[in-house]
Amino acid sequence: MRVRRRRFYAGTLAVALLFLSGCAFGPLAVETNRLRYNEALRQTGNEEFLLNMVRLRYRDIPEFDTVTNILSSHEFDAGLNPREELRRRGTGSPIANTNIFDLLVLGGSTAISERPTITFSPLQGPDFTQHLLGPIHLESIVLLASTGWDLDLILRVAVQEMNHIPNVRELVTVPEAPPCFEEFAGVAQQMRDLKRQGCLELSFEDFQKPLTDPWEHSGPITTSDMLSAADRGYDFHKYGDKSLVLWGKERHPVLRIAPGAWTASPEAAQVAQELHLTPGILTYRLISGQEHGQFQPSATPGAELVVSTRSVIGLLILASKAVEVPAKHVEAGLVSLPVDSQGHPFDWTCLTRDLIRIHSQKSKPRHAYVAAKYRGYWFYIDDDDLPSKTTFGLMYEVFGLELAGGVVPGPVVTVPVGGGLQVSPGGGGGGAGAGGRRGGGGGGGGGG
Secondary structure: OHHHHHHHHHHHHHHHHHHHHHHHHHHHHHHHHHHHHHHHHHHHHHHHHHHHHHHHHOOOOOOEEEEEEEEEEEEEEEEEEEEEOOOOOOOOOOOOOOOHHHHEEEEEEEEEEEEEEEEEEEEEOHHHHHHHHOEOOHHHHHHHHOOOOOHHHHHHHHEEEEOOEEOOOOOOOOOOOOOOOHHHHHHHHHHHHHHHOOOEEEEEEEEEEEOOOOEEOOOOOOHHHHHHHHHOOEEEEEEOOOEEEEEEEEEEEEEEEOOOHHHHOHHHHHHHHHOOOOOOOOEEEEEEHHHHOOOOOOOOOOOEEEEEEOEHHHHHHHHHOOEOOOHHHHHOOOOOOOEOOOOOEOOOHHHHOOOOOEEEEOOOOOOEEEEEEEOOEEEEEEOOOHHHHHHHHHHHHHHHHHOOOOOEEOOEEEEEOOOOOEEEOOOOOOOOOOOOOOOEOOOOOOOO
16 A cells, blocks of 8 residues: 555656646747747848848849748647566565655656748738838938937938938939039038037927818807817917918927037038028928929028938948949849949949948858848858948838838748648738838849
């Protein structure tokens, strides 16, 4: 009876140990897998972004995918194989004075398996194309400037003209004349210095504007009507004797100069002169060049800064100019080297050398920040090239901000790791935020 009781206790102990090991498996799976998937998404996202820069250098169409779901299932199997065995102690009885661990031998086995399912989707459709080809929003410029990015880098990368000062308006294959960007780069650097000194900032401000055309009201506007409109940020303004206009607030990006900066910093007056701004004003309204036009007369001359931004695809085309093309590809005619109007070779790196550099070599680079293989060569950014890494990161952030919503995914491709392929129609909605993998085709060209 005592032997049976001890045998029962030992079996219970073994089962409890196996149960506890299974309970600890769940948190361990999260601890080990979350960071692995996070790093894989980051790395492949960077590689995809670089690959599309290279594709545009070869005048190939870019393509982006978004990872919409990762489902990782784990299985934990444990087995217990007890067997009874008599062990003698010297010449005495095999059972006398023998405890349960001398009678019972426990054997066991465990197995852990992981079956991840990754769902990704190419982003397609008119909404995506509009986000890809449309101008970068001024709100994105302000947001980036307020989160620590250097203002001169933001302007040089994302803006192509500012109050008639050009910054390579056209990224054509063969420019008729050297692209103009030196004056713009100088102004951008001065604005960066003013921002670092605390004399300049990009921000938002509410402006009052009419929301309706004048209309004749049939009766008096009651106090209740006025309070209801005020709760929603609206107000009634009289127009003539019997008409009313509904006014409301519109949040608008602005450039602010700190009080006292006009006298304390000579650079402020110099920037105002180069941008054709009236000195002494503390707030300048930022106007989209694509909506307003660079040549349309301003409603308030000297108090507005007209900014024409690039498109998202324009960012990638700009970066593609920094791609170092293998000589064999040039000889094969895969990429043409541009020449100017005089027949002299034109080197786009005069524009990109202090922004981003993308090298190429036959073998896989050992010390690359990001690398992608294309047409038999590896294209990469050096891990110690900090300016290129910074520009690459900024472009990636702009990409995420501009493609954050309104993009409809195409067919969903679900790949169970270990084999199999399923294709199903894509669902609606779901853009690609900065943390996801954005996607889509669209756009092309830009090589040379």
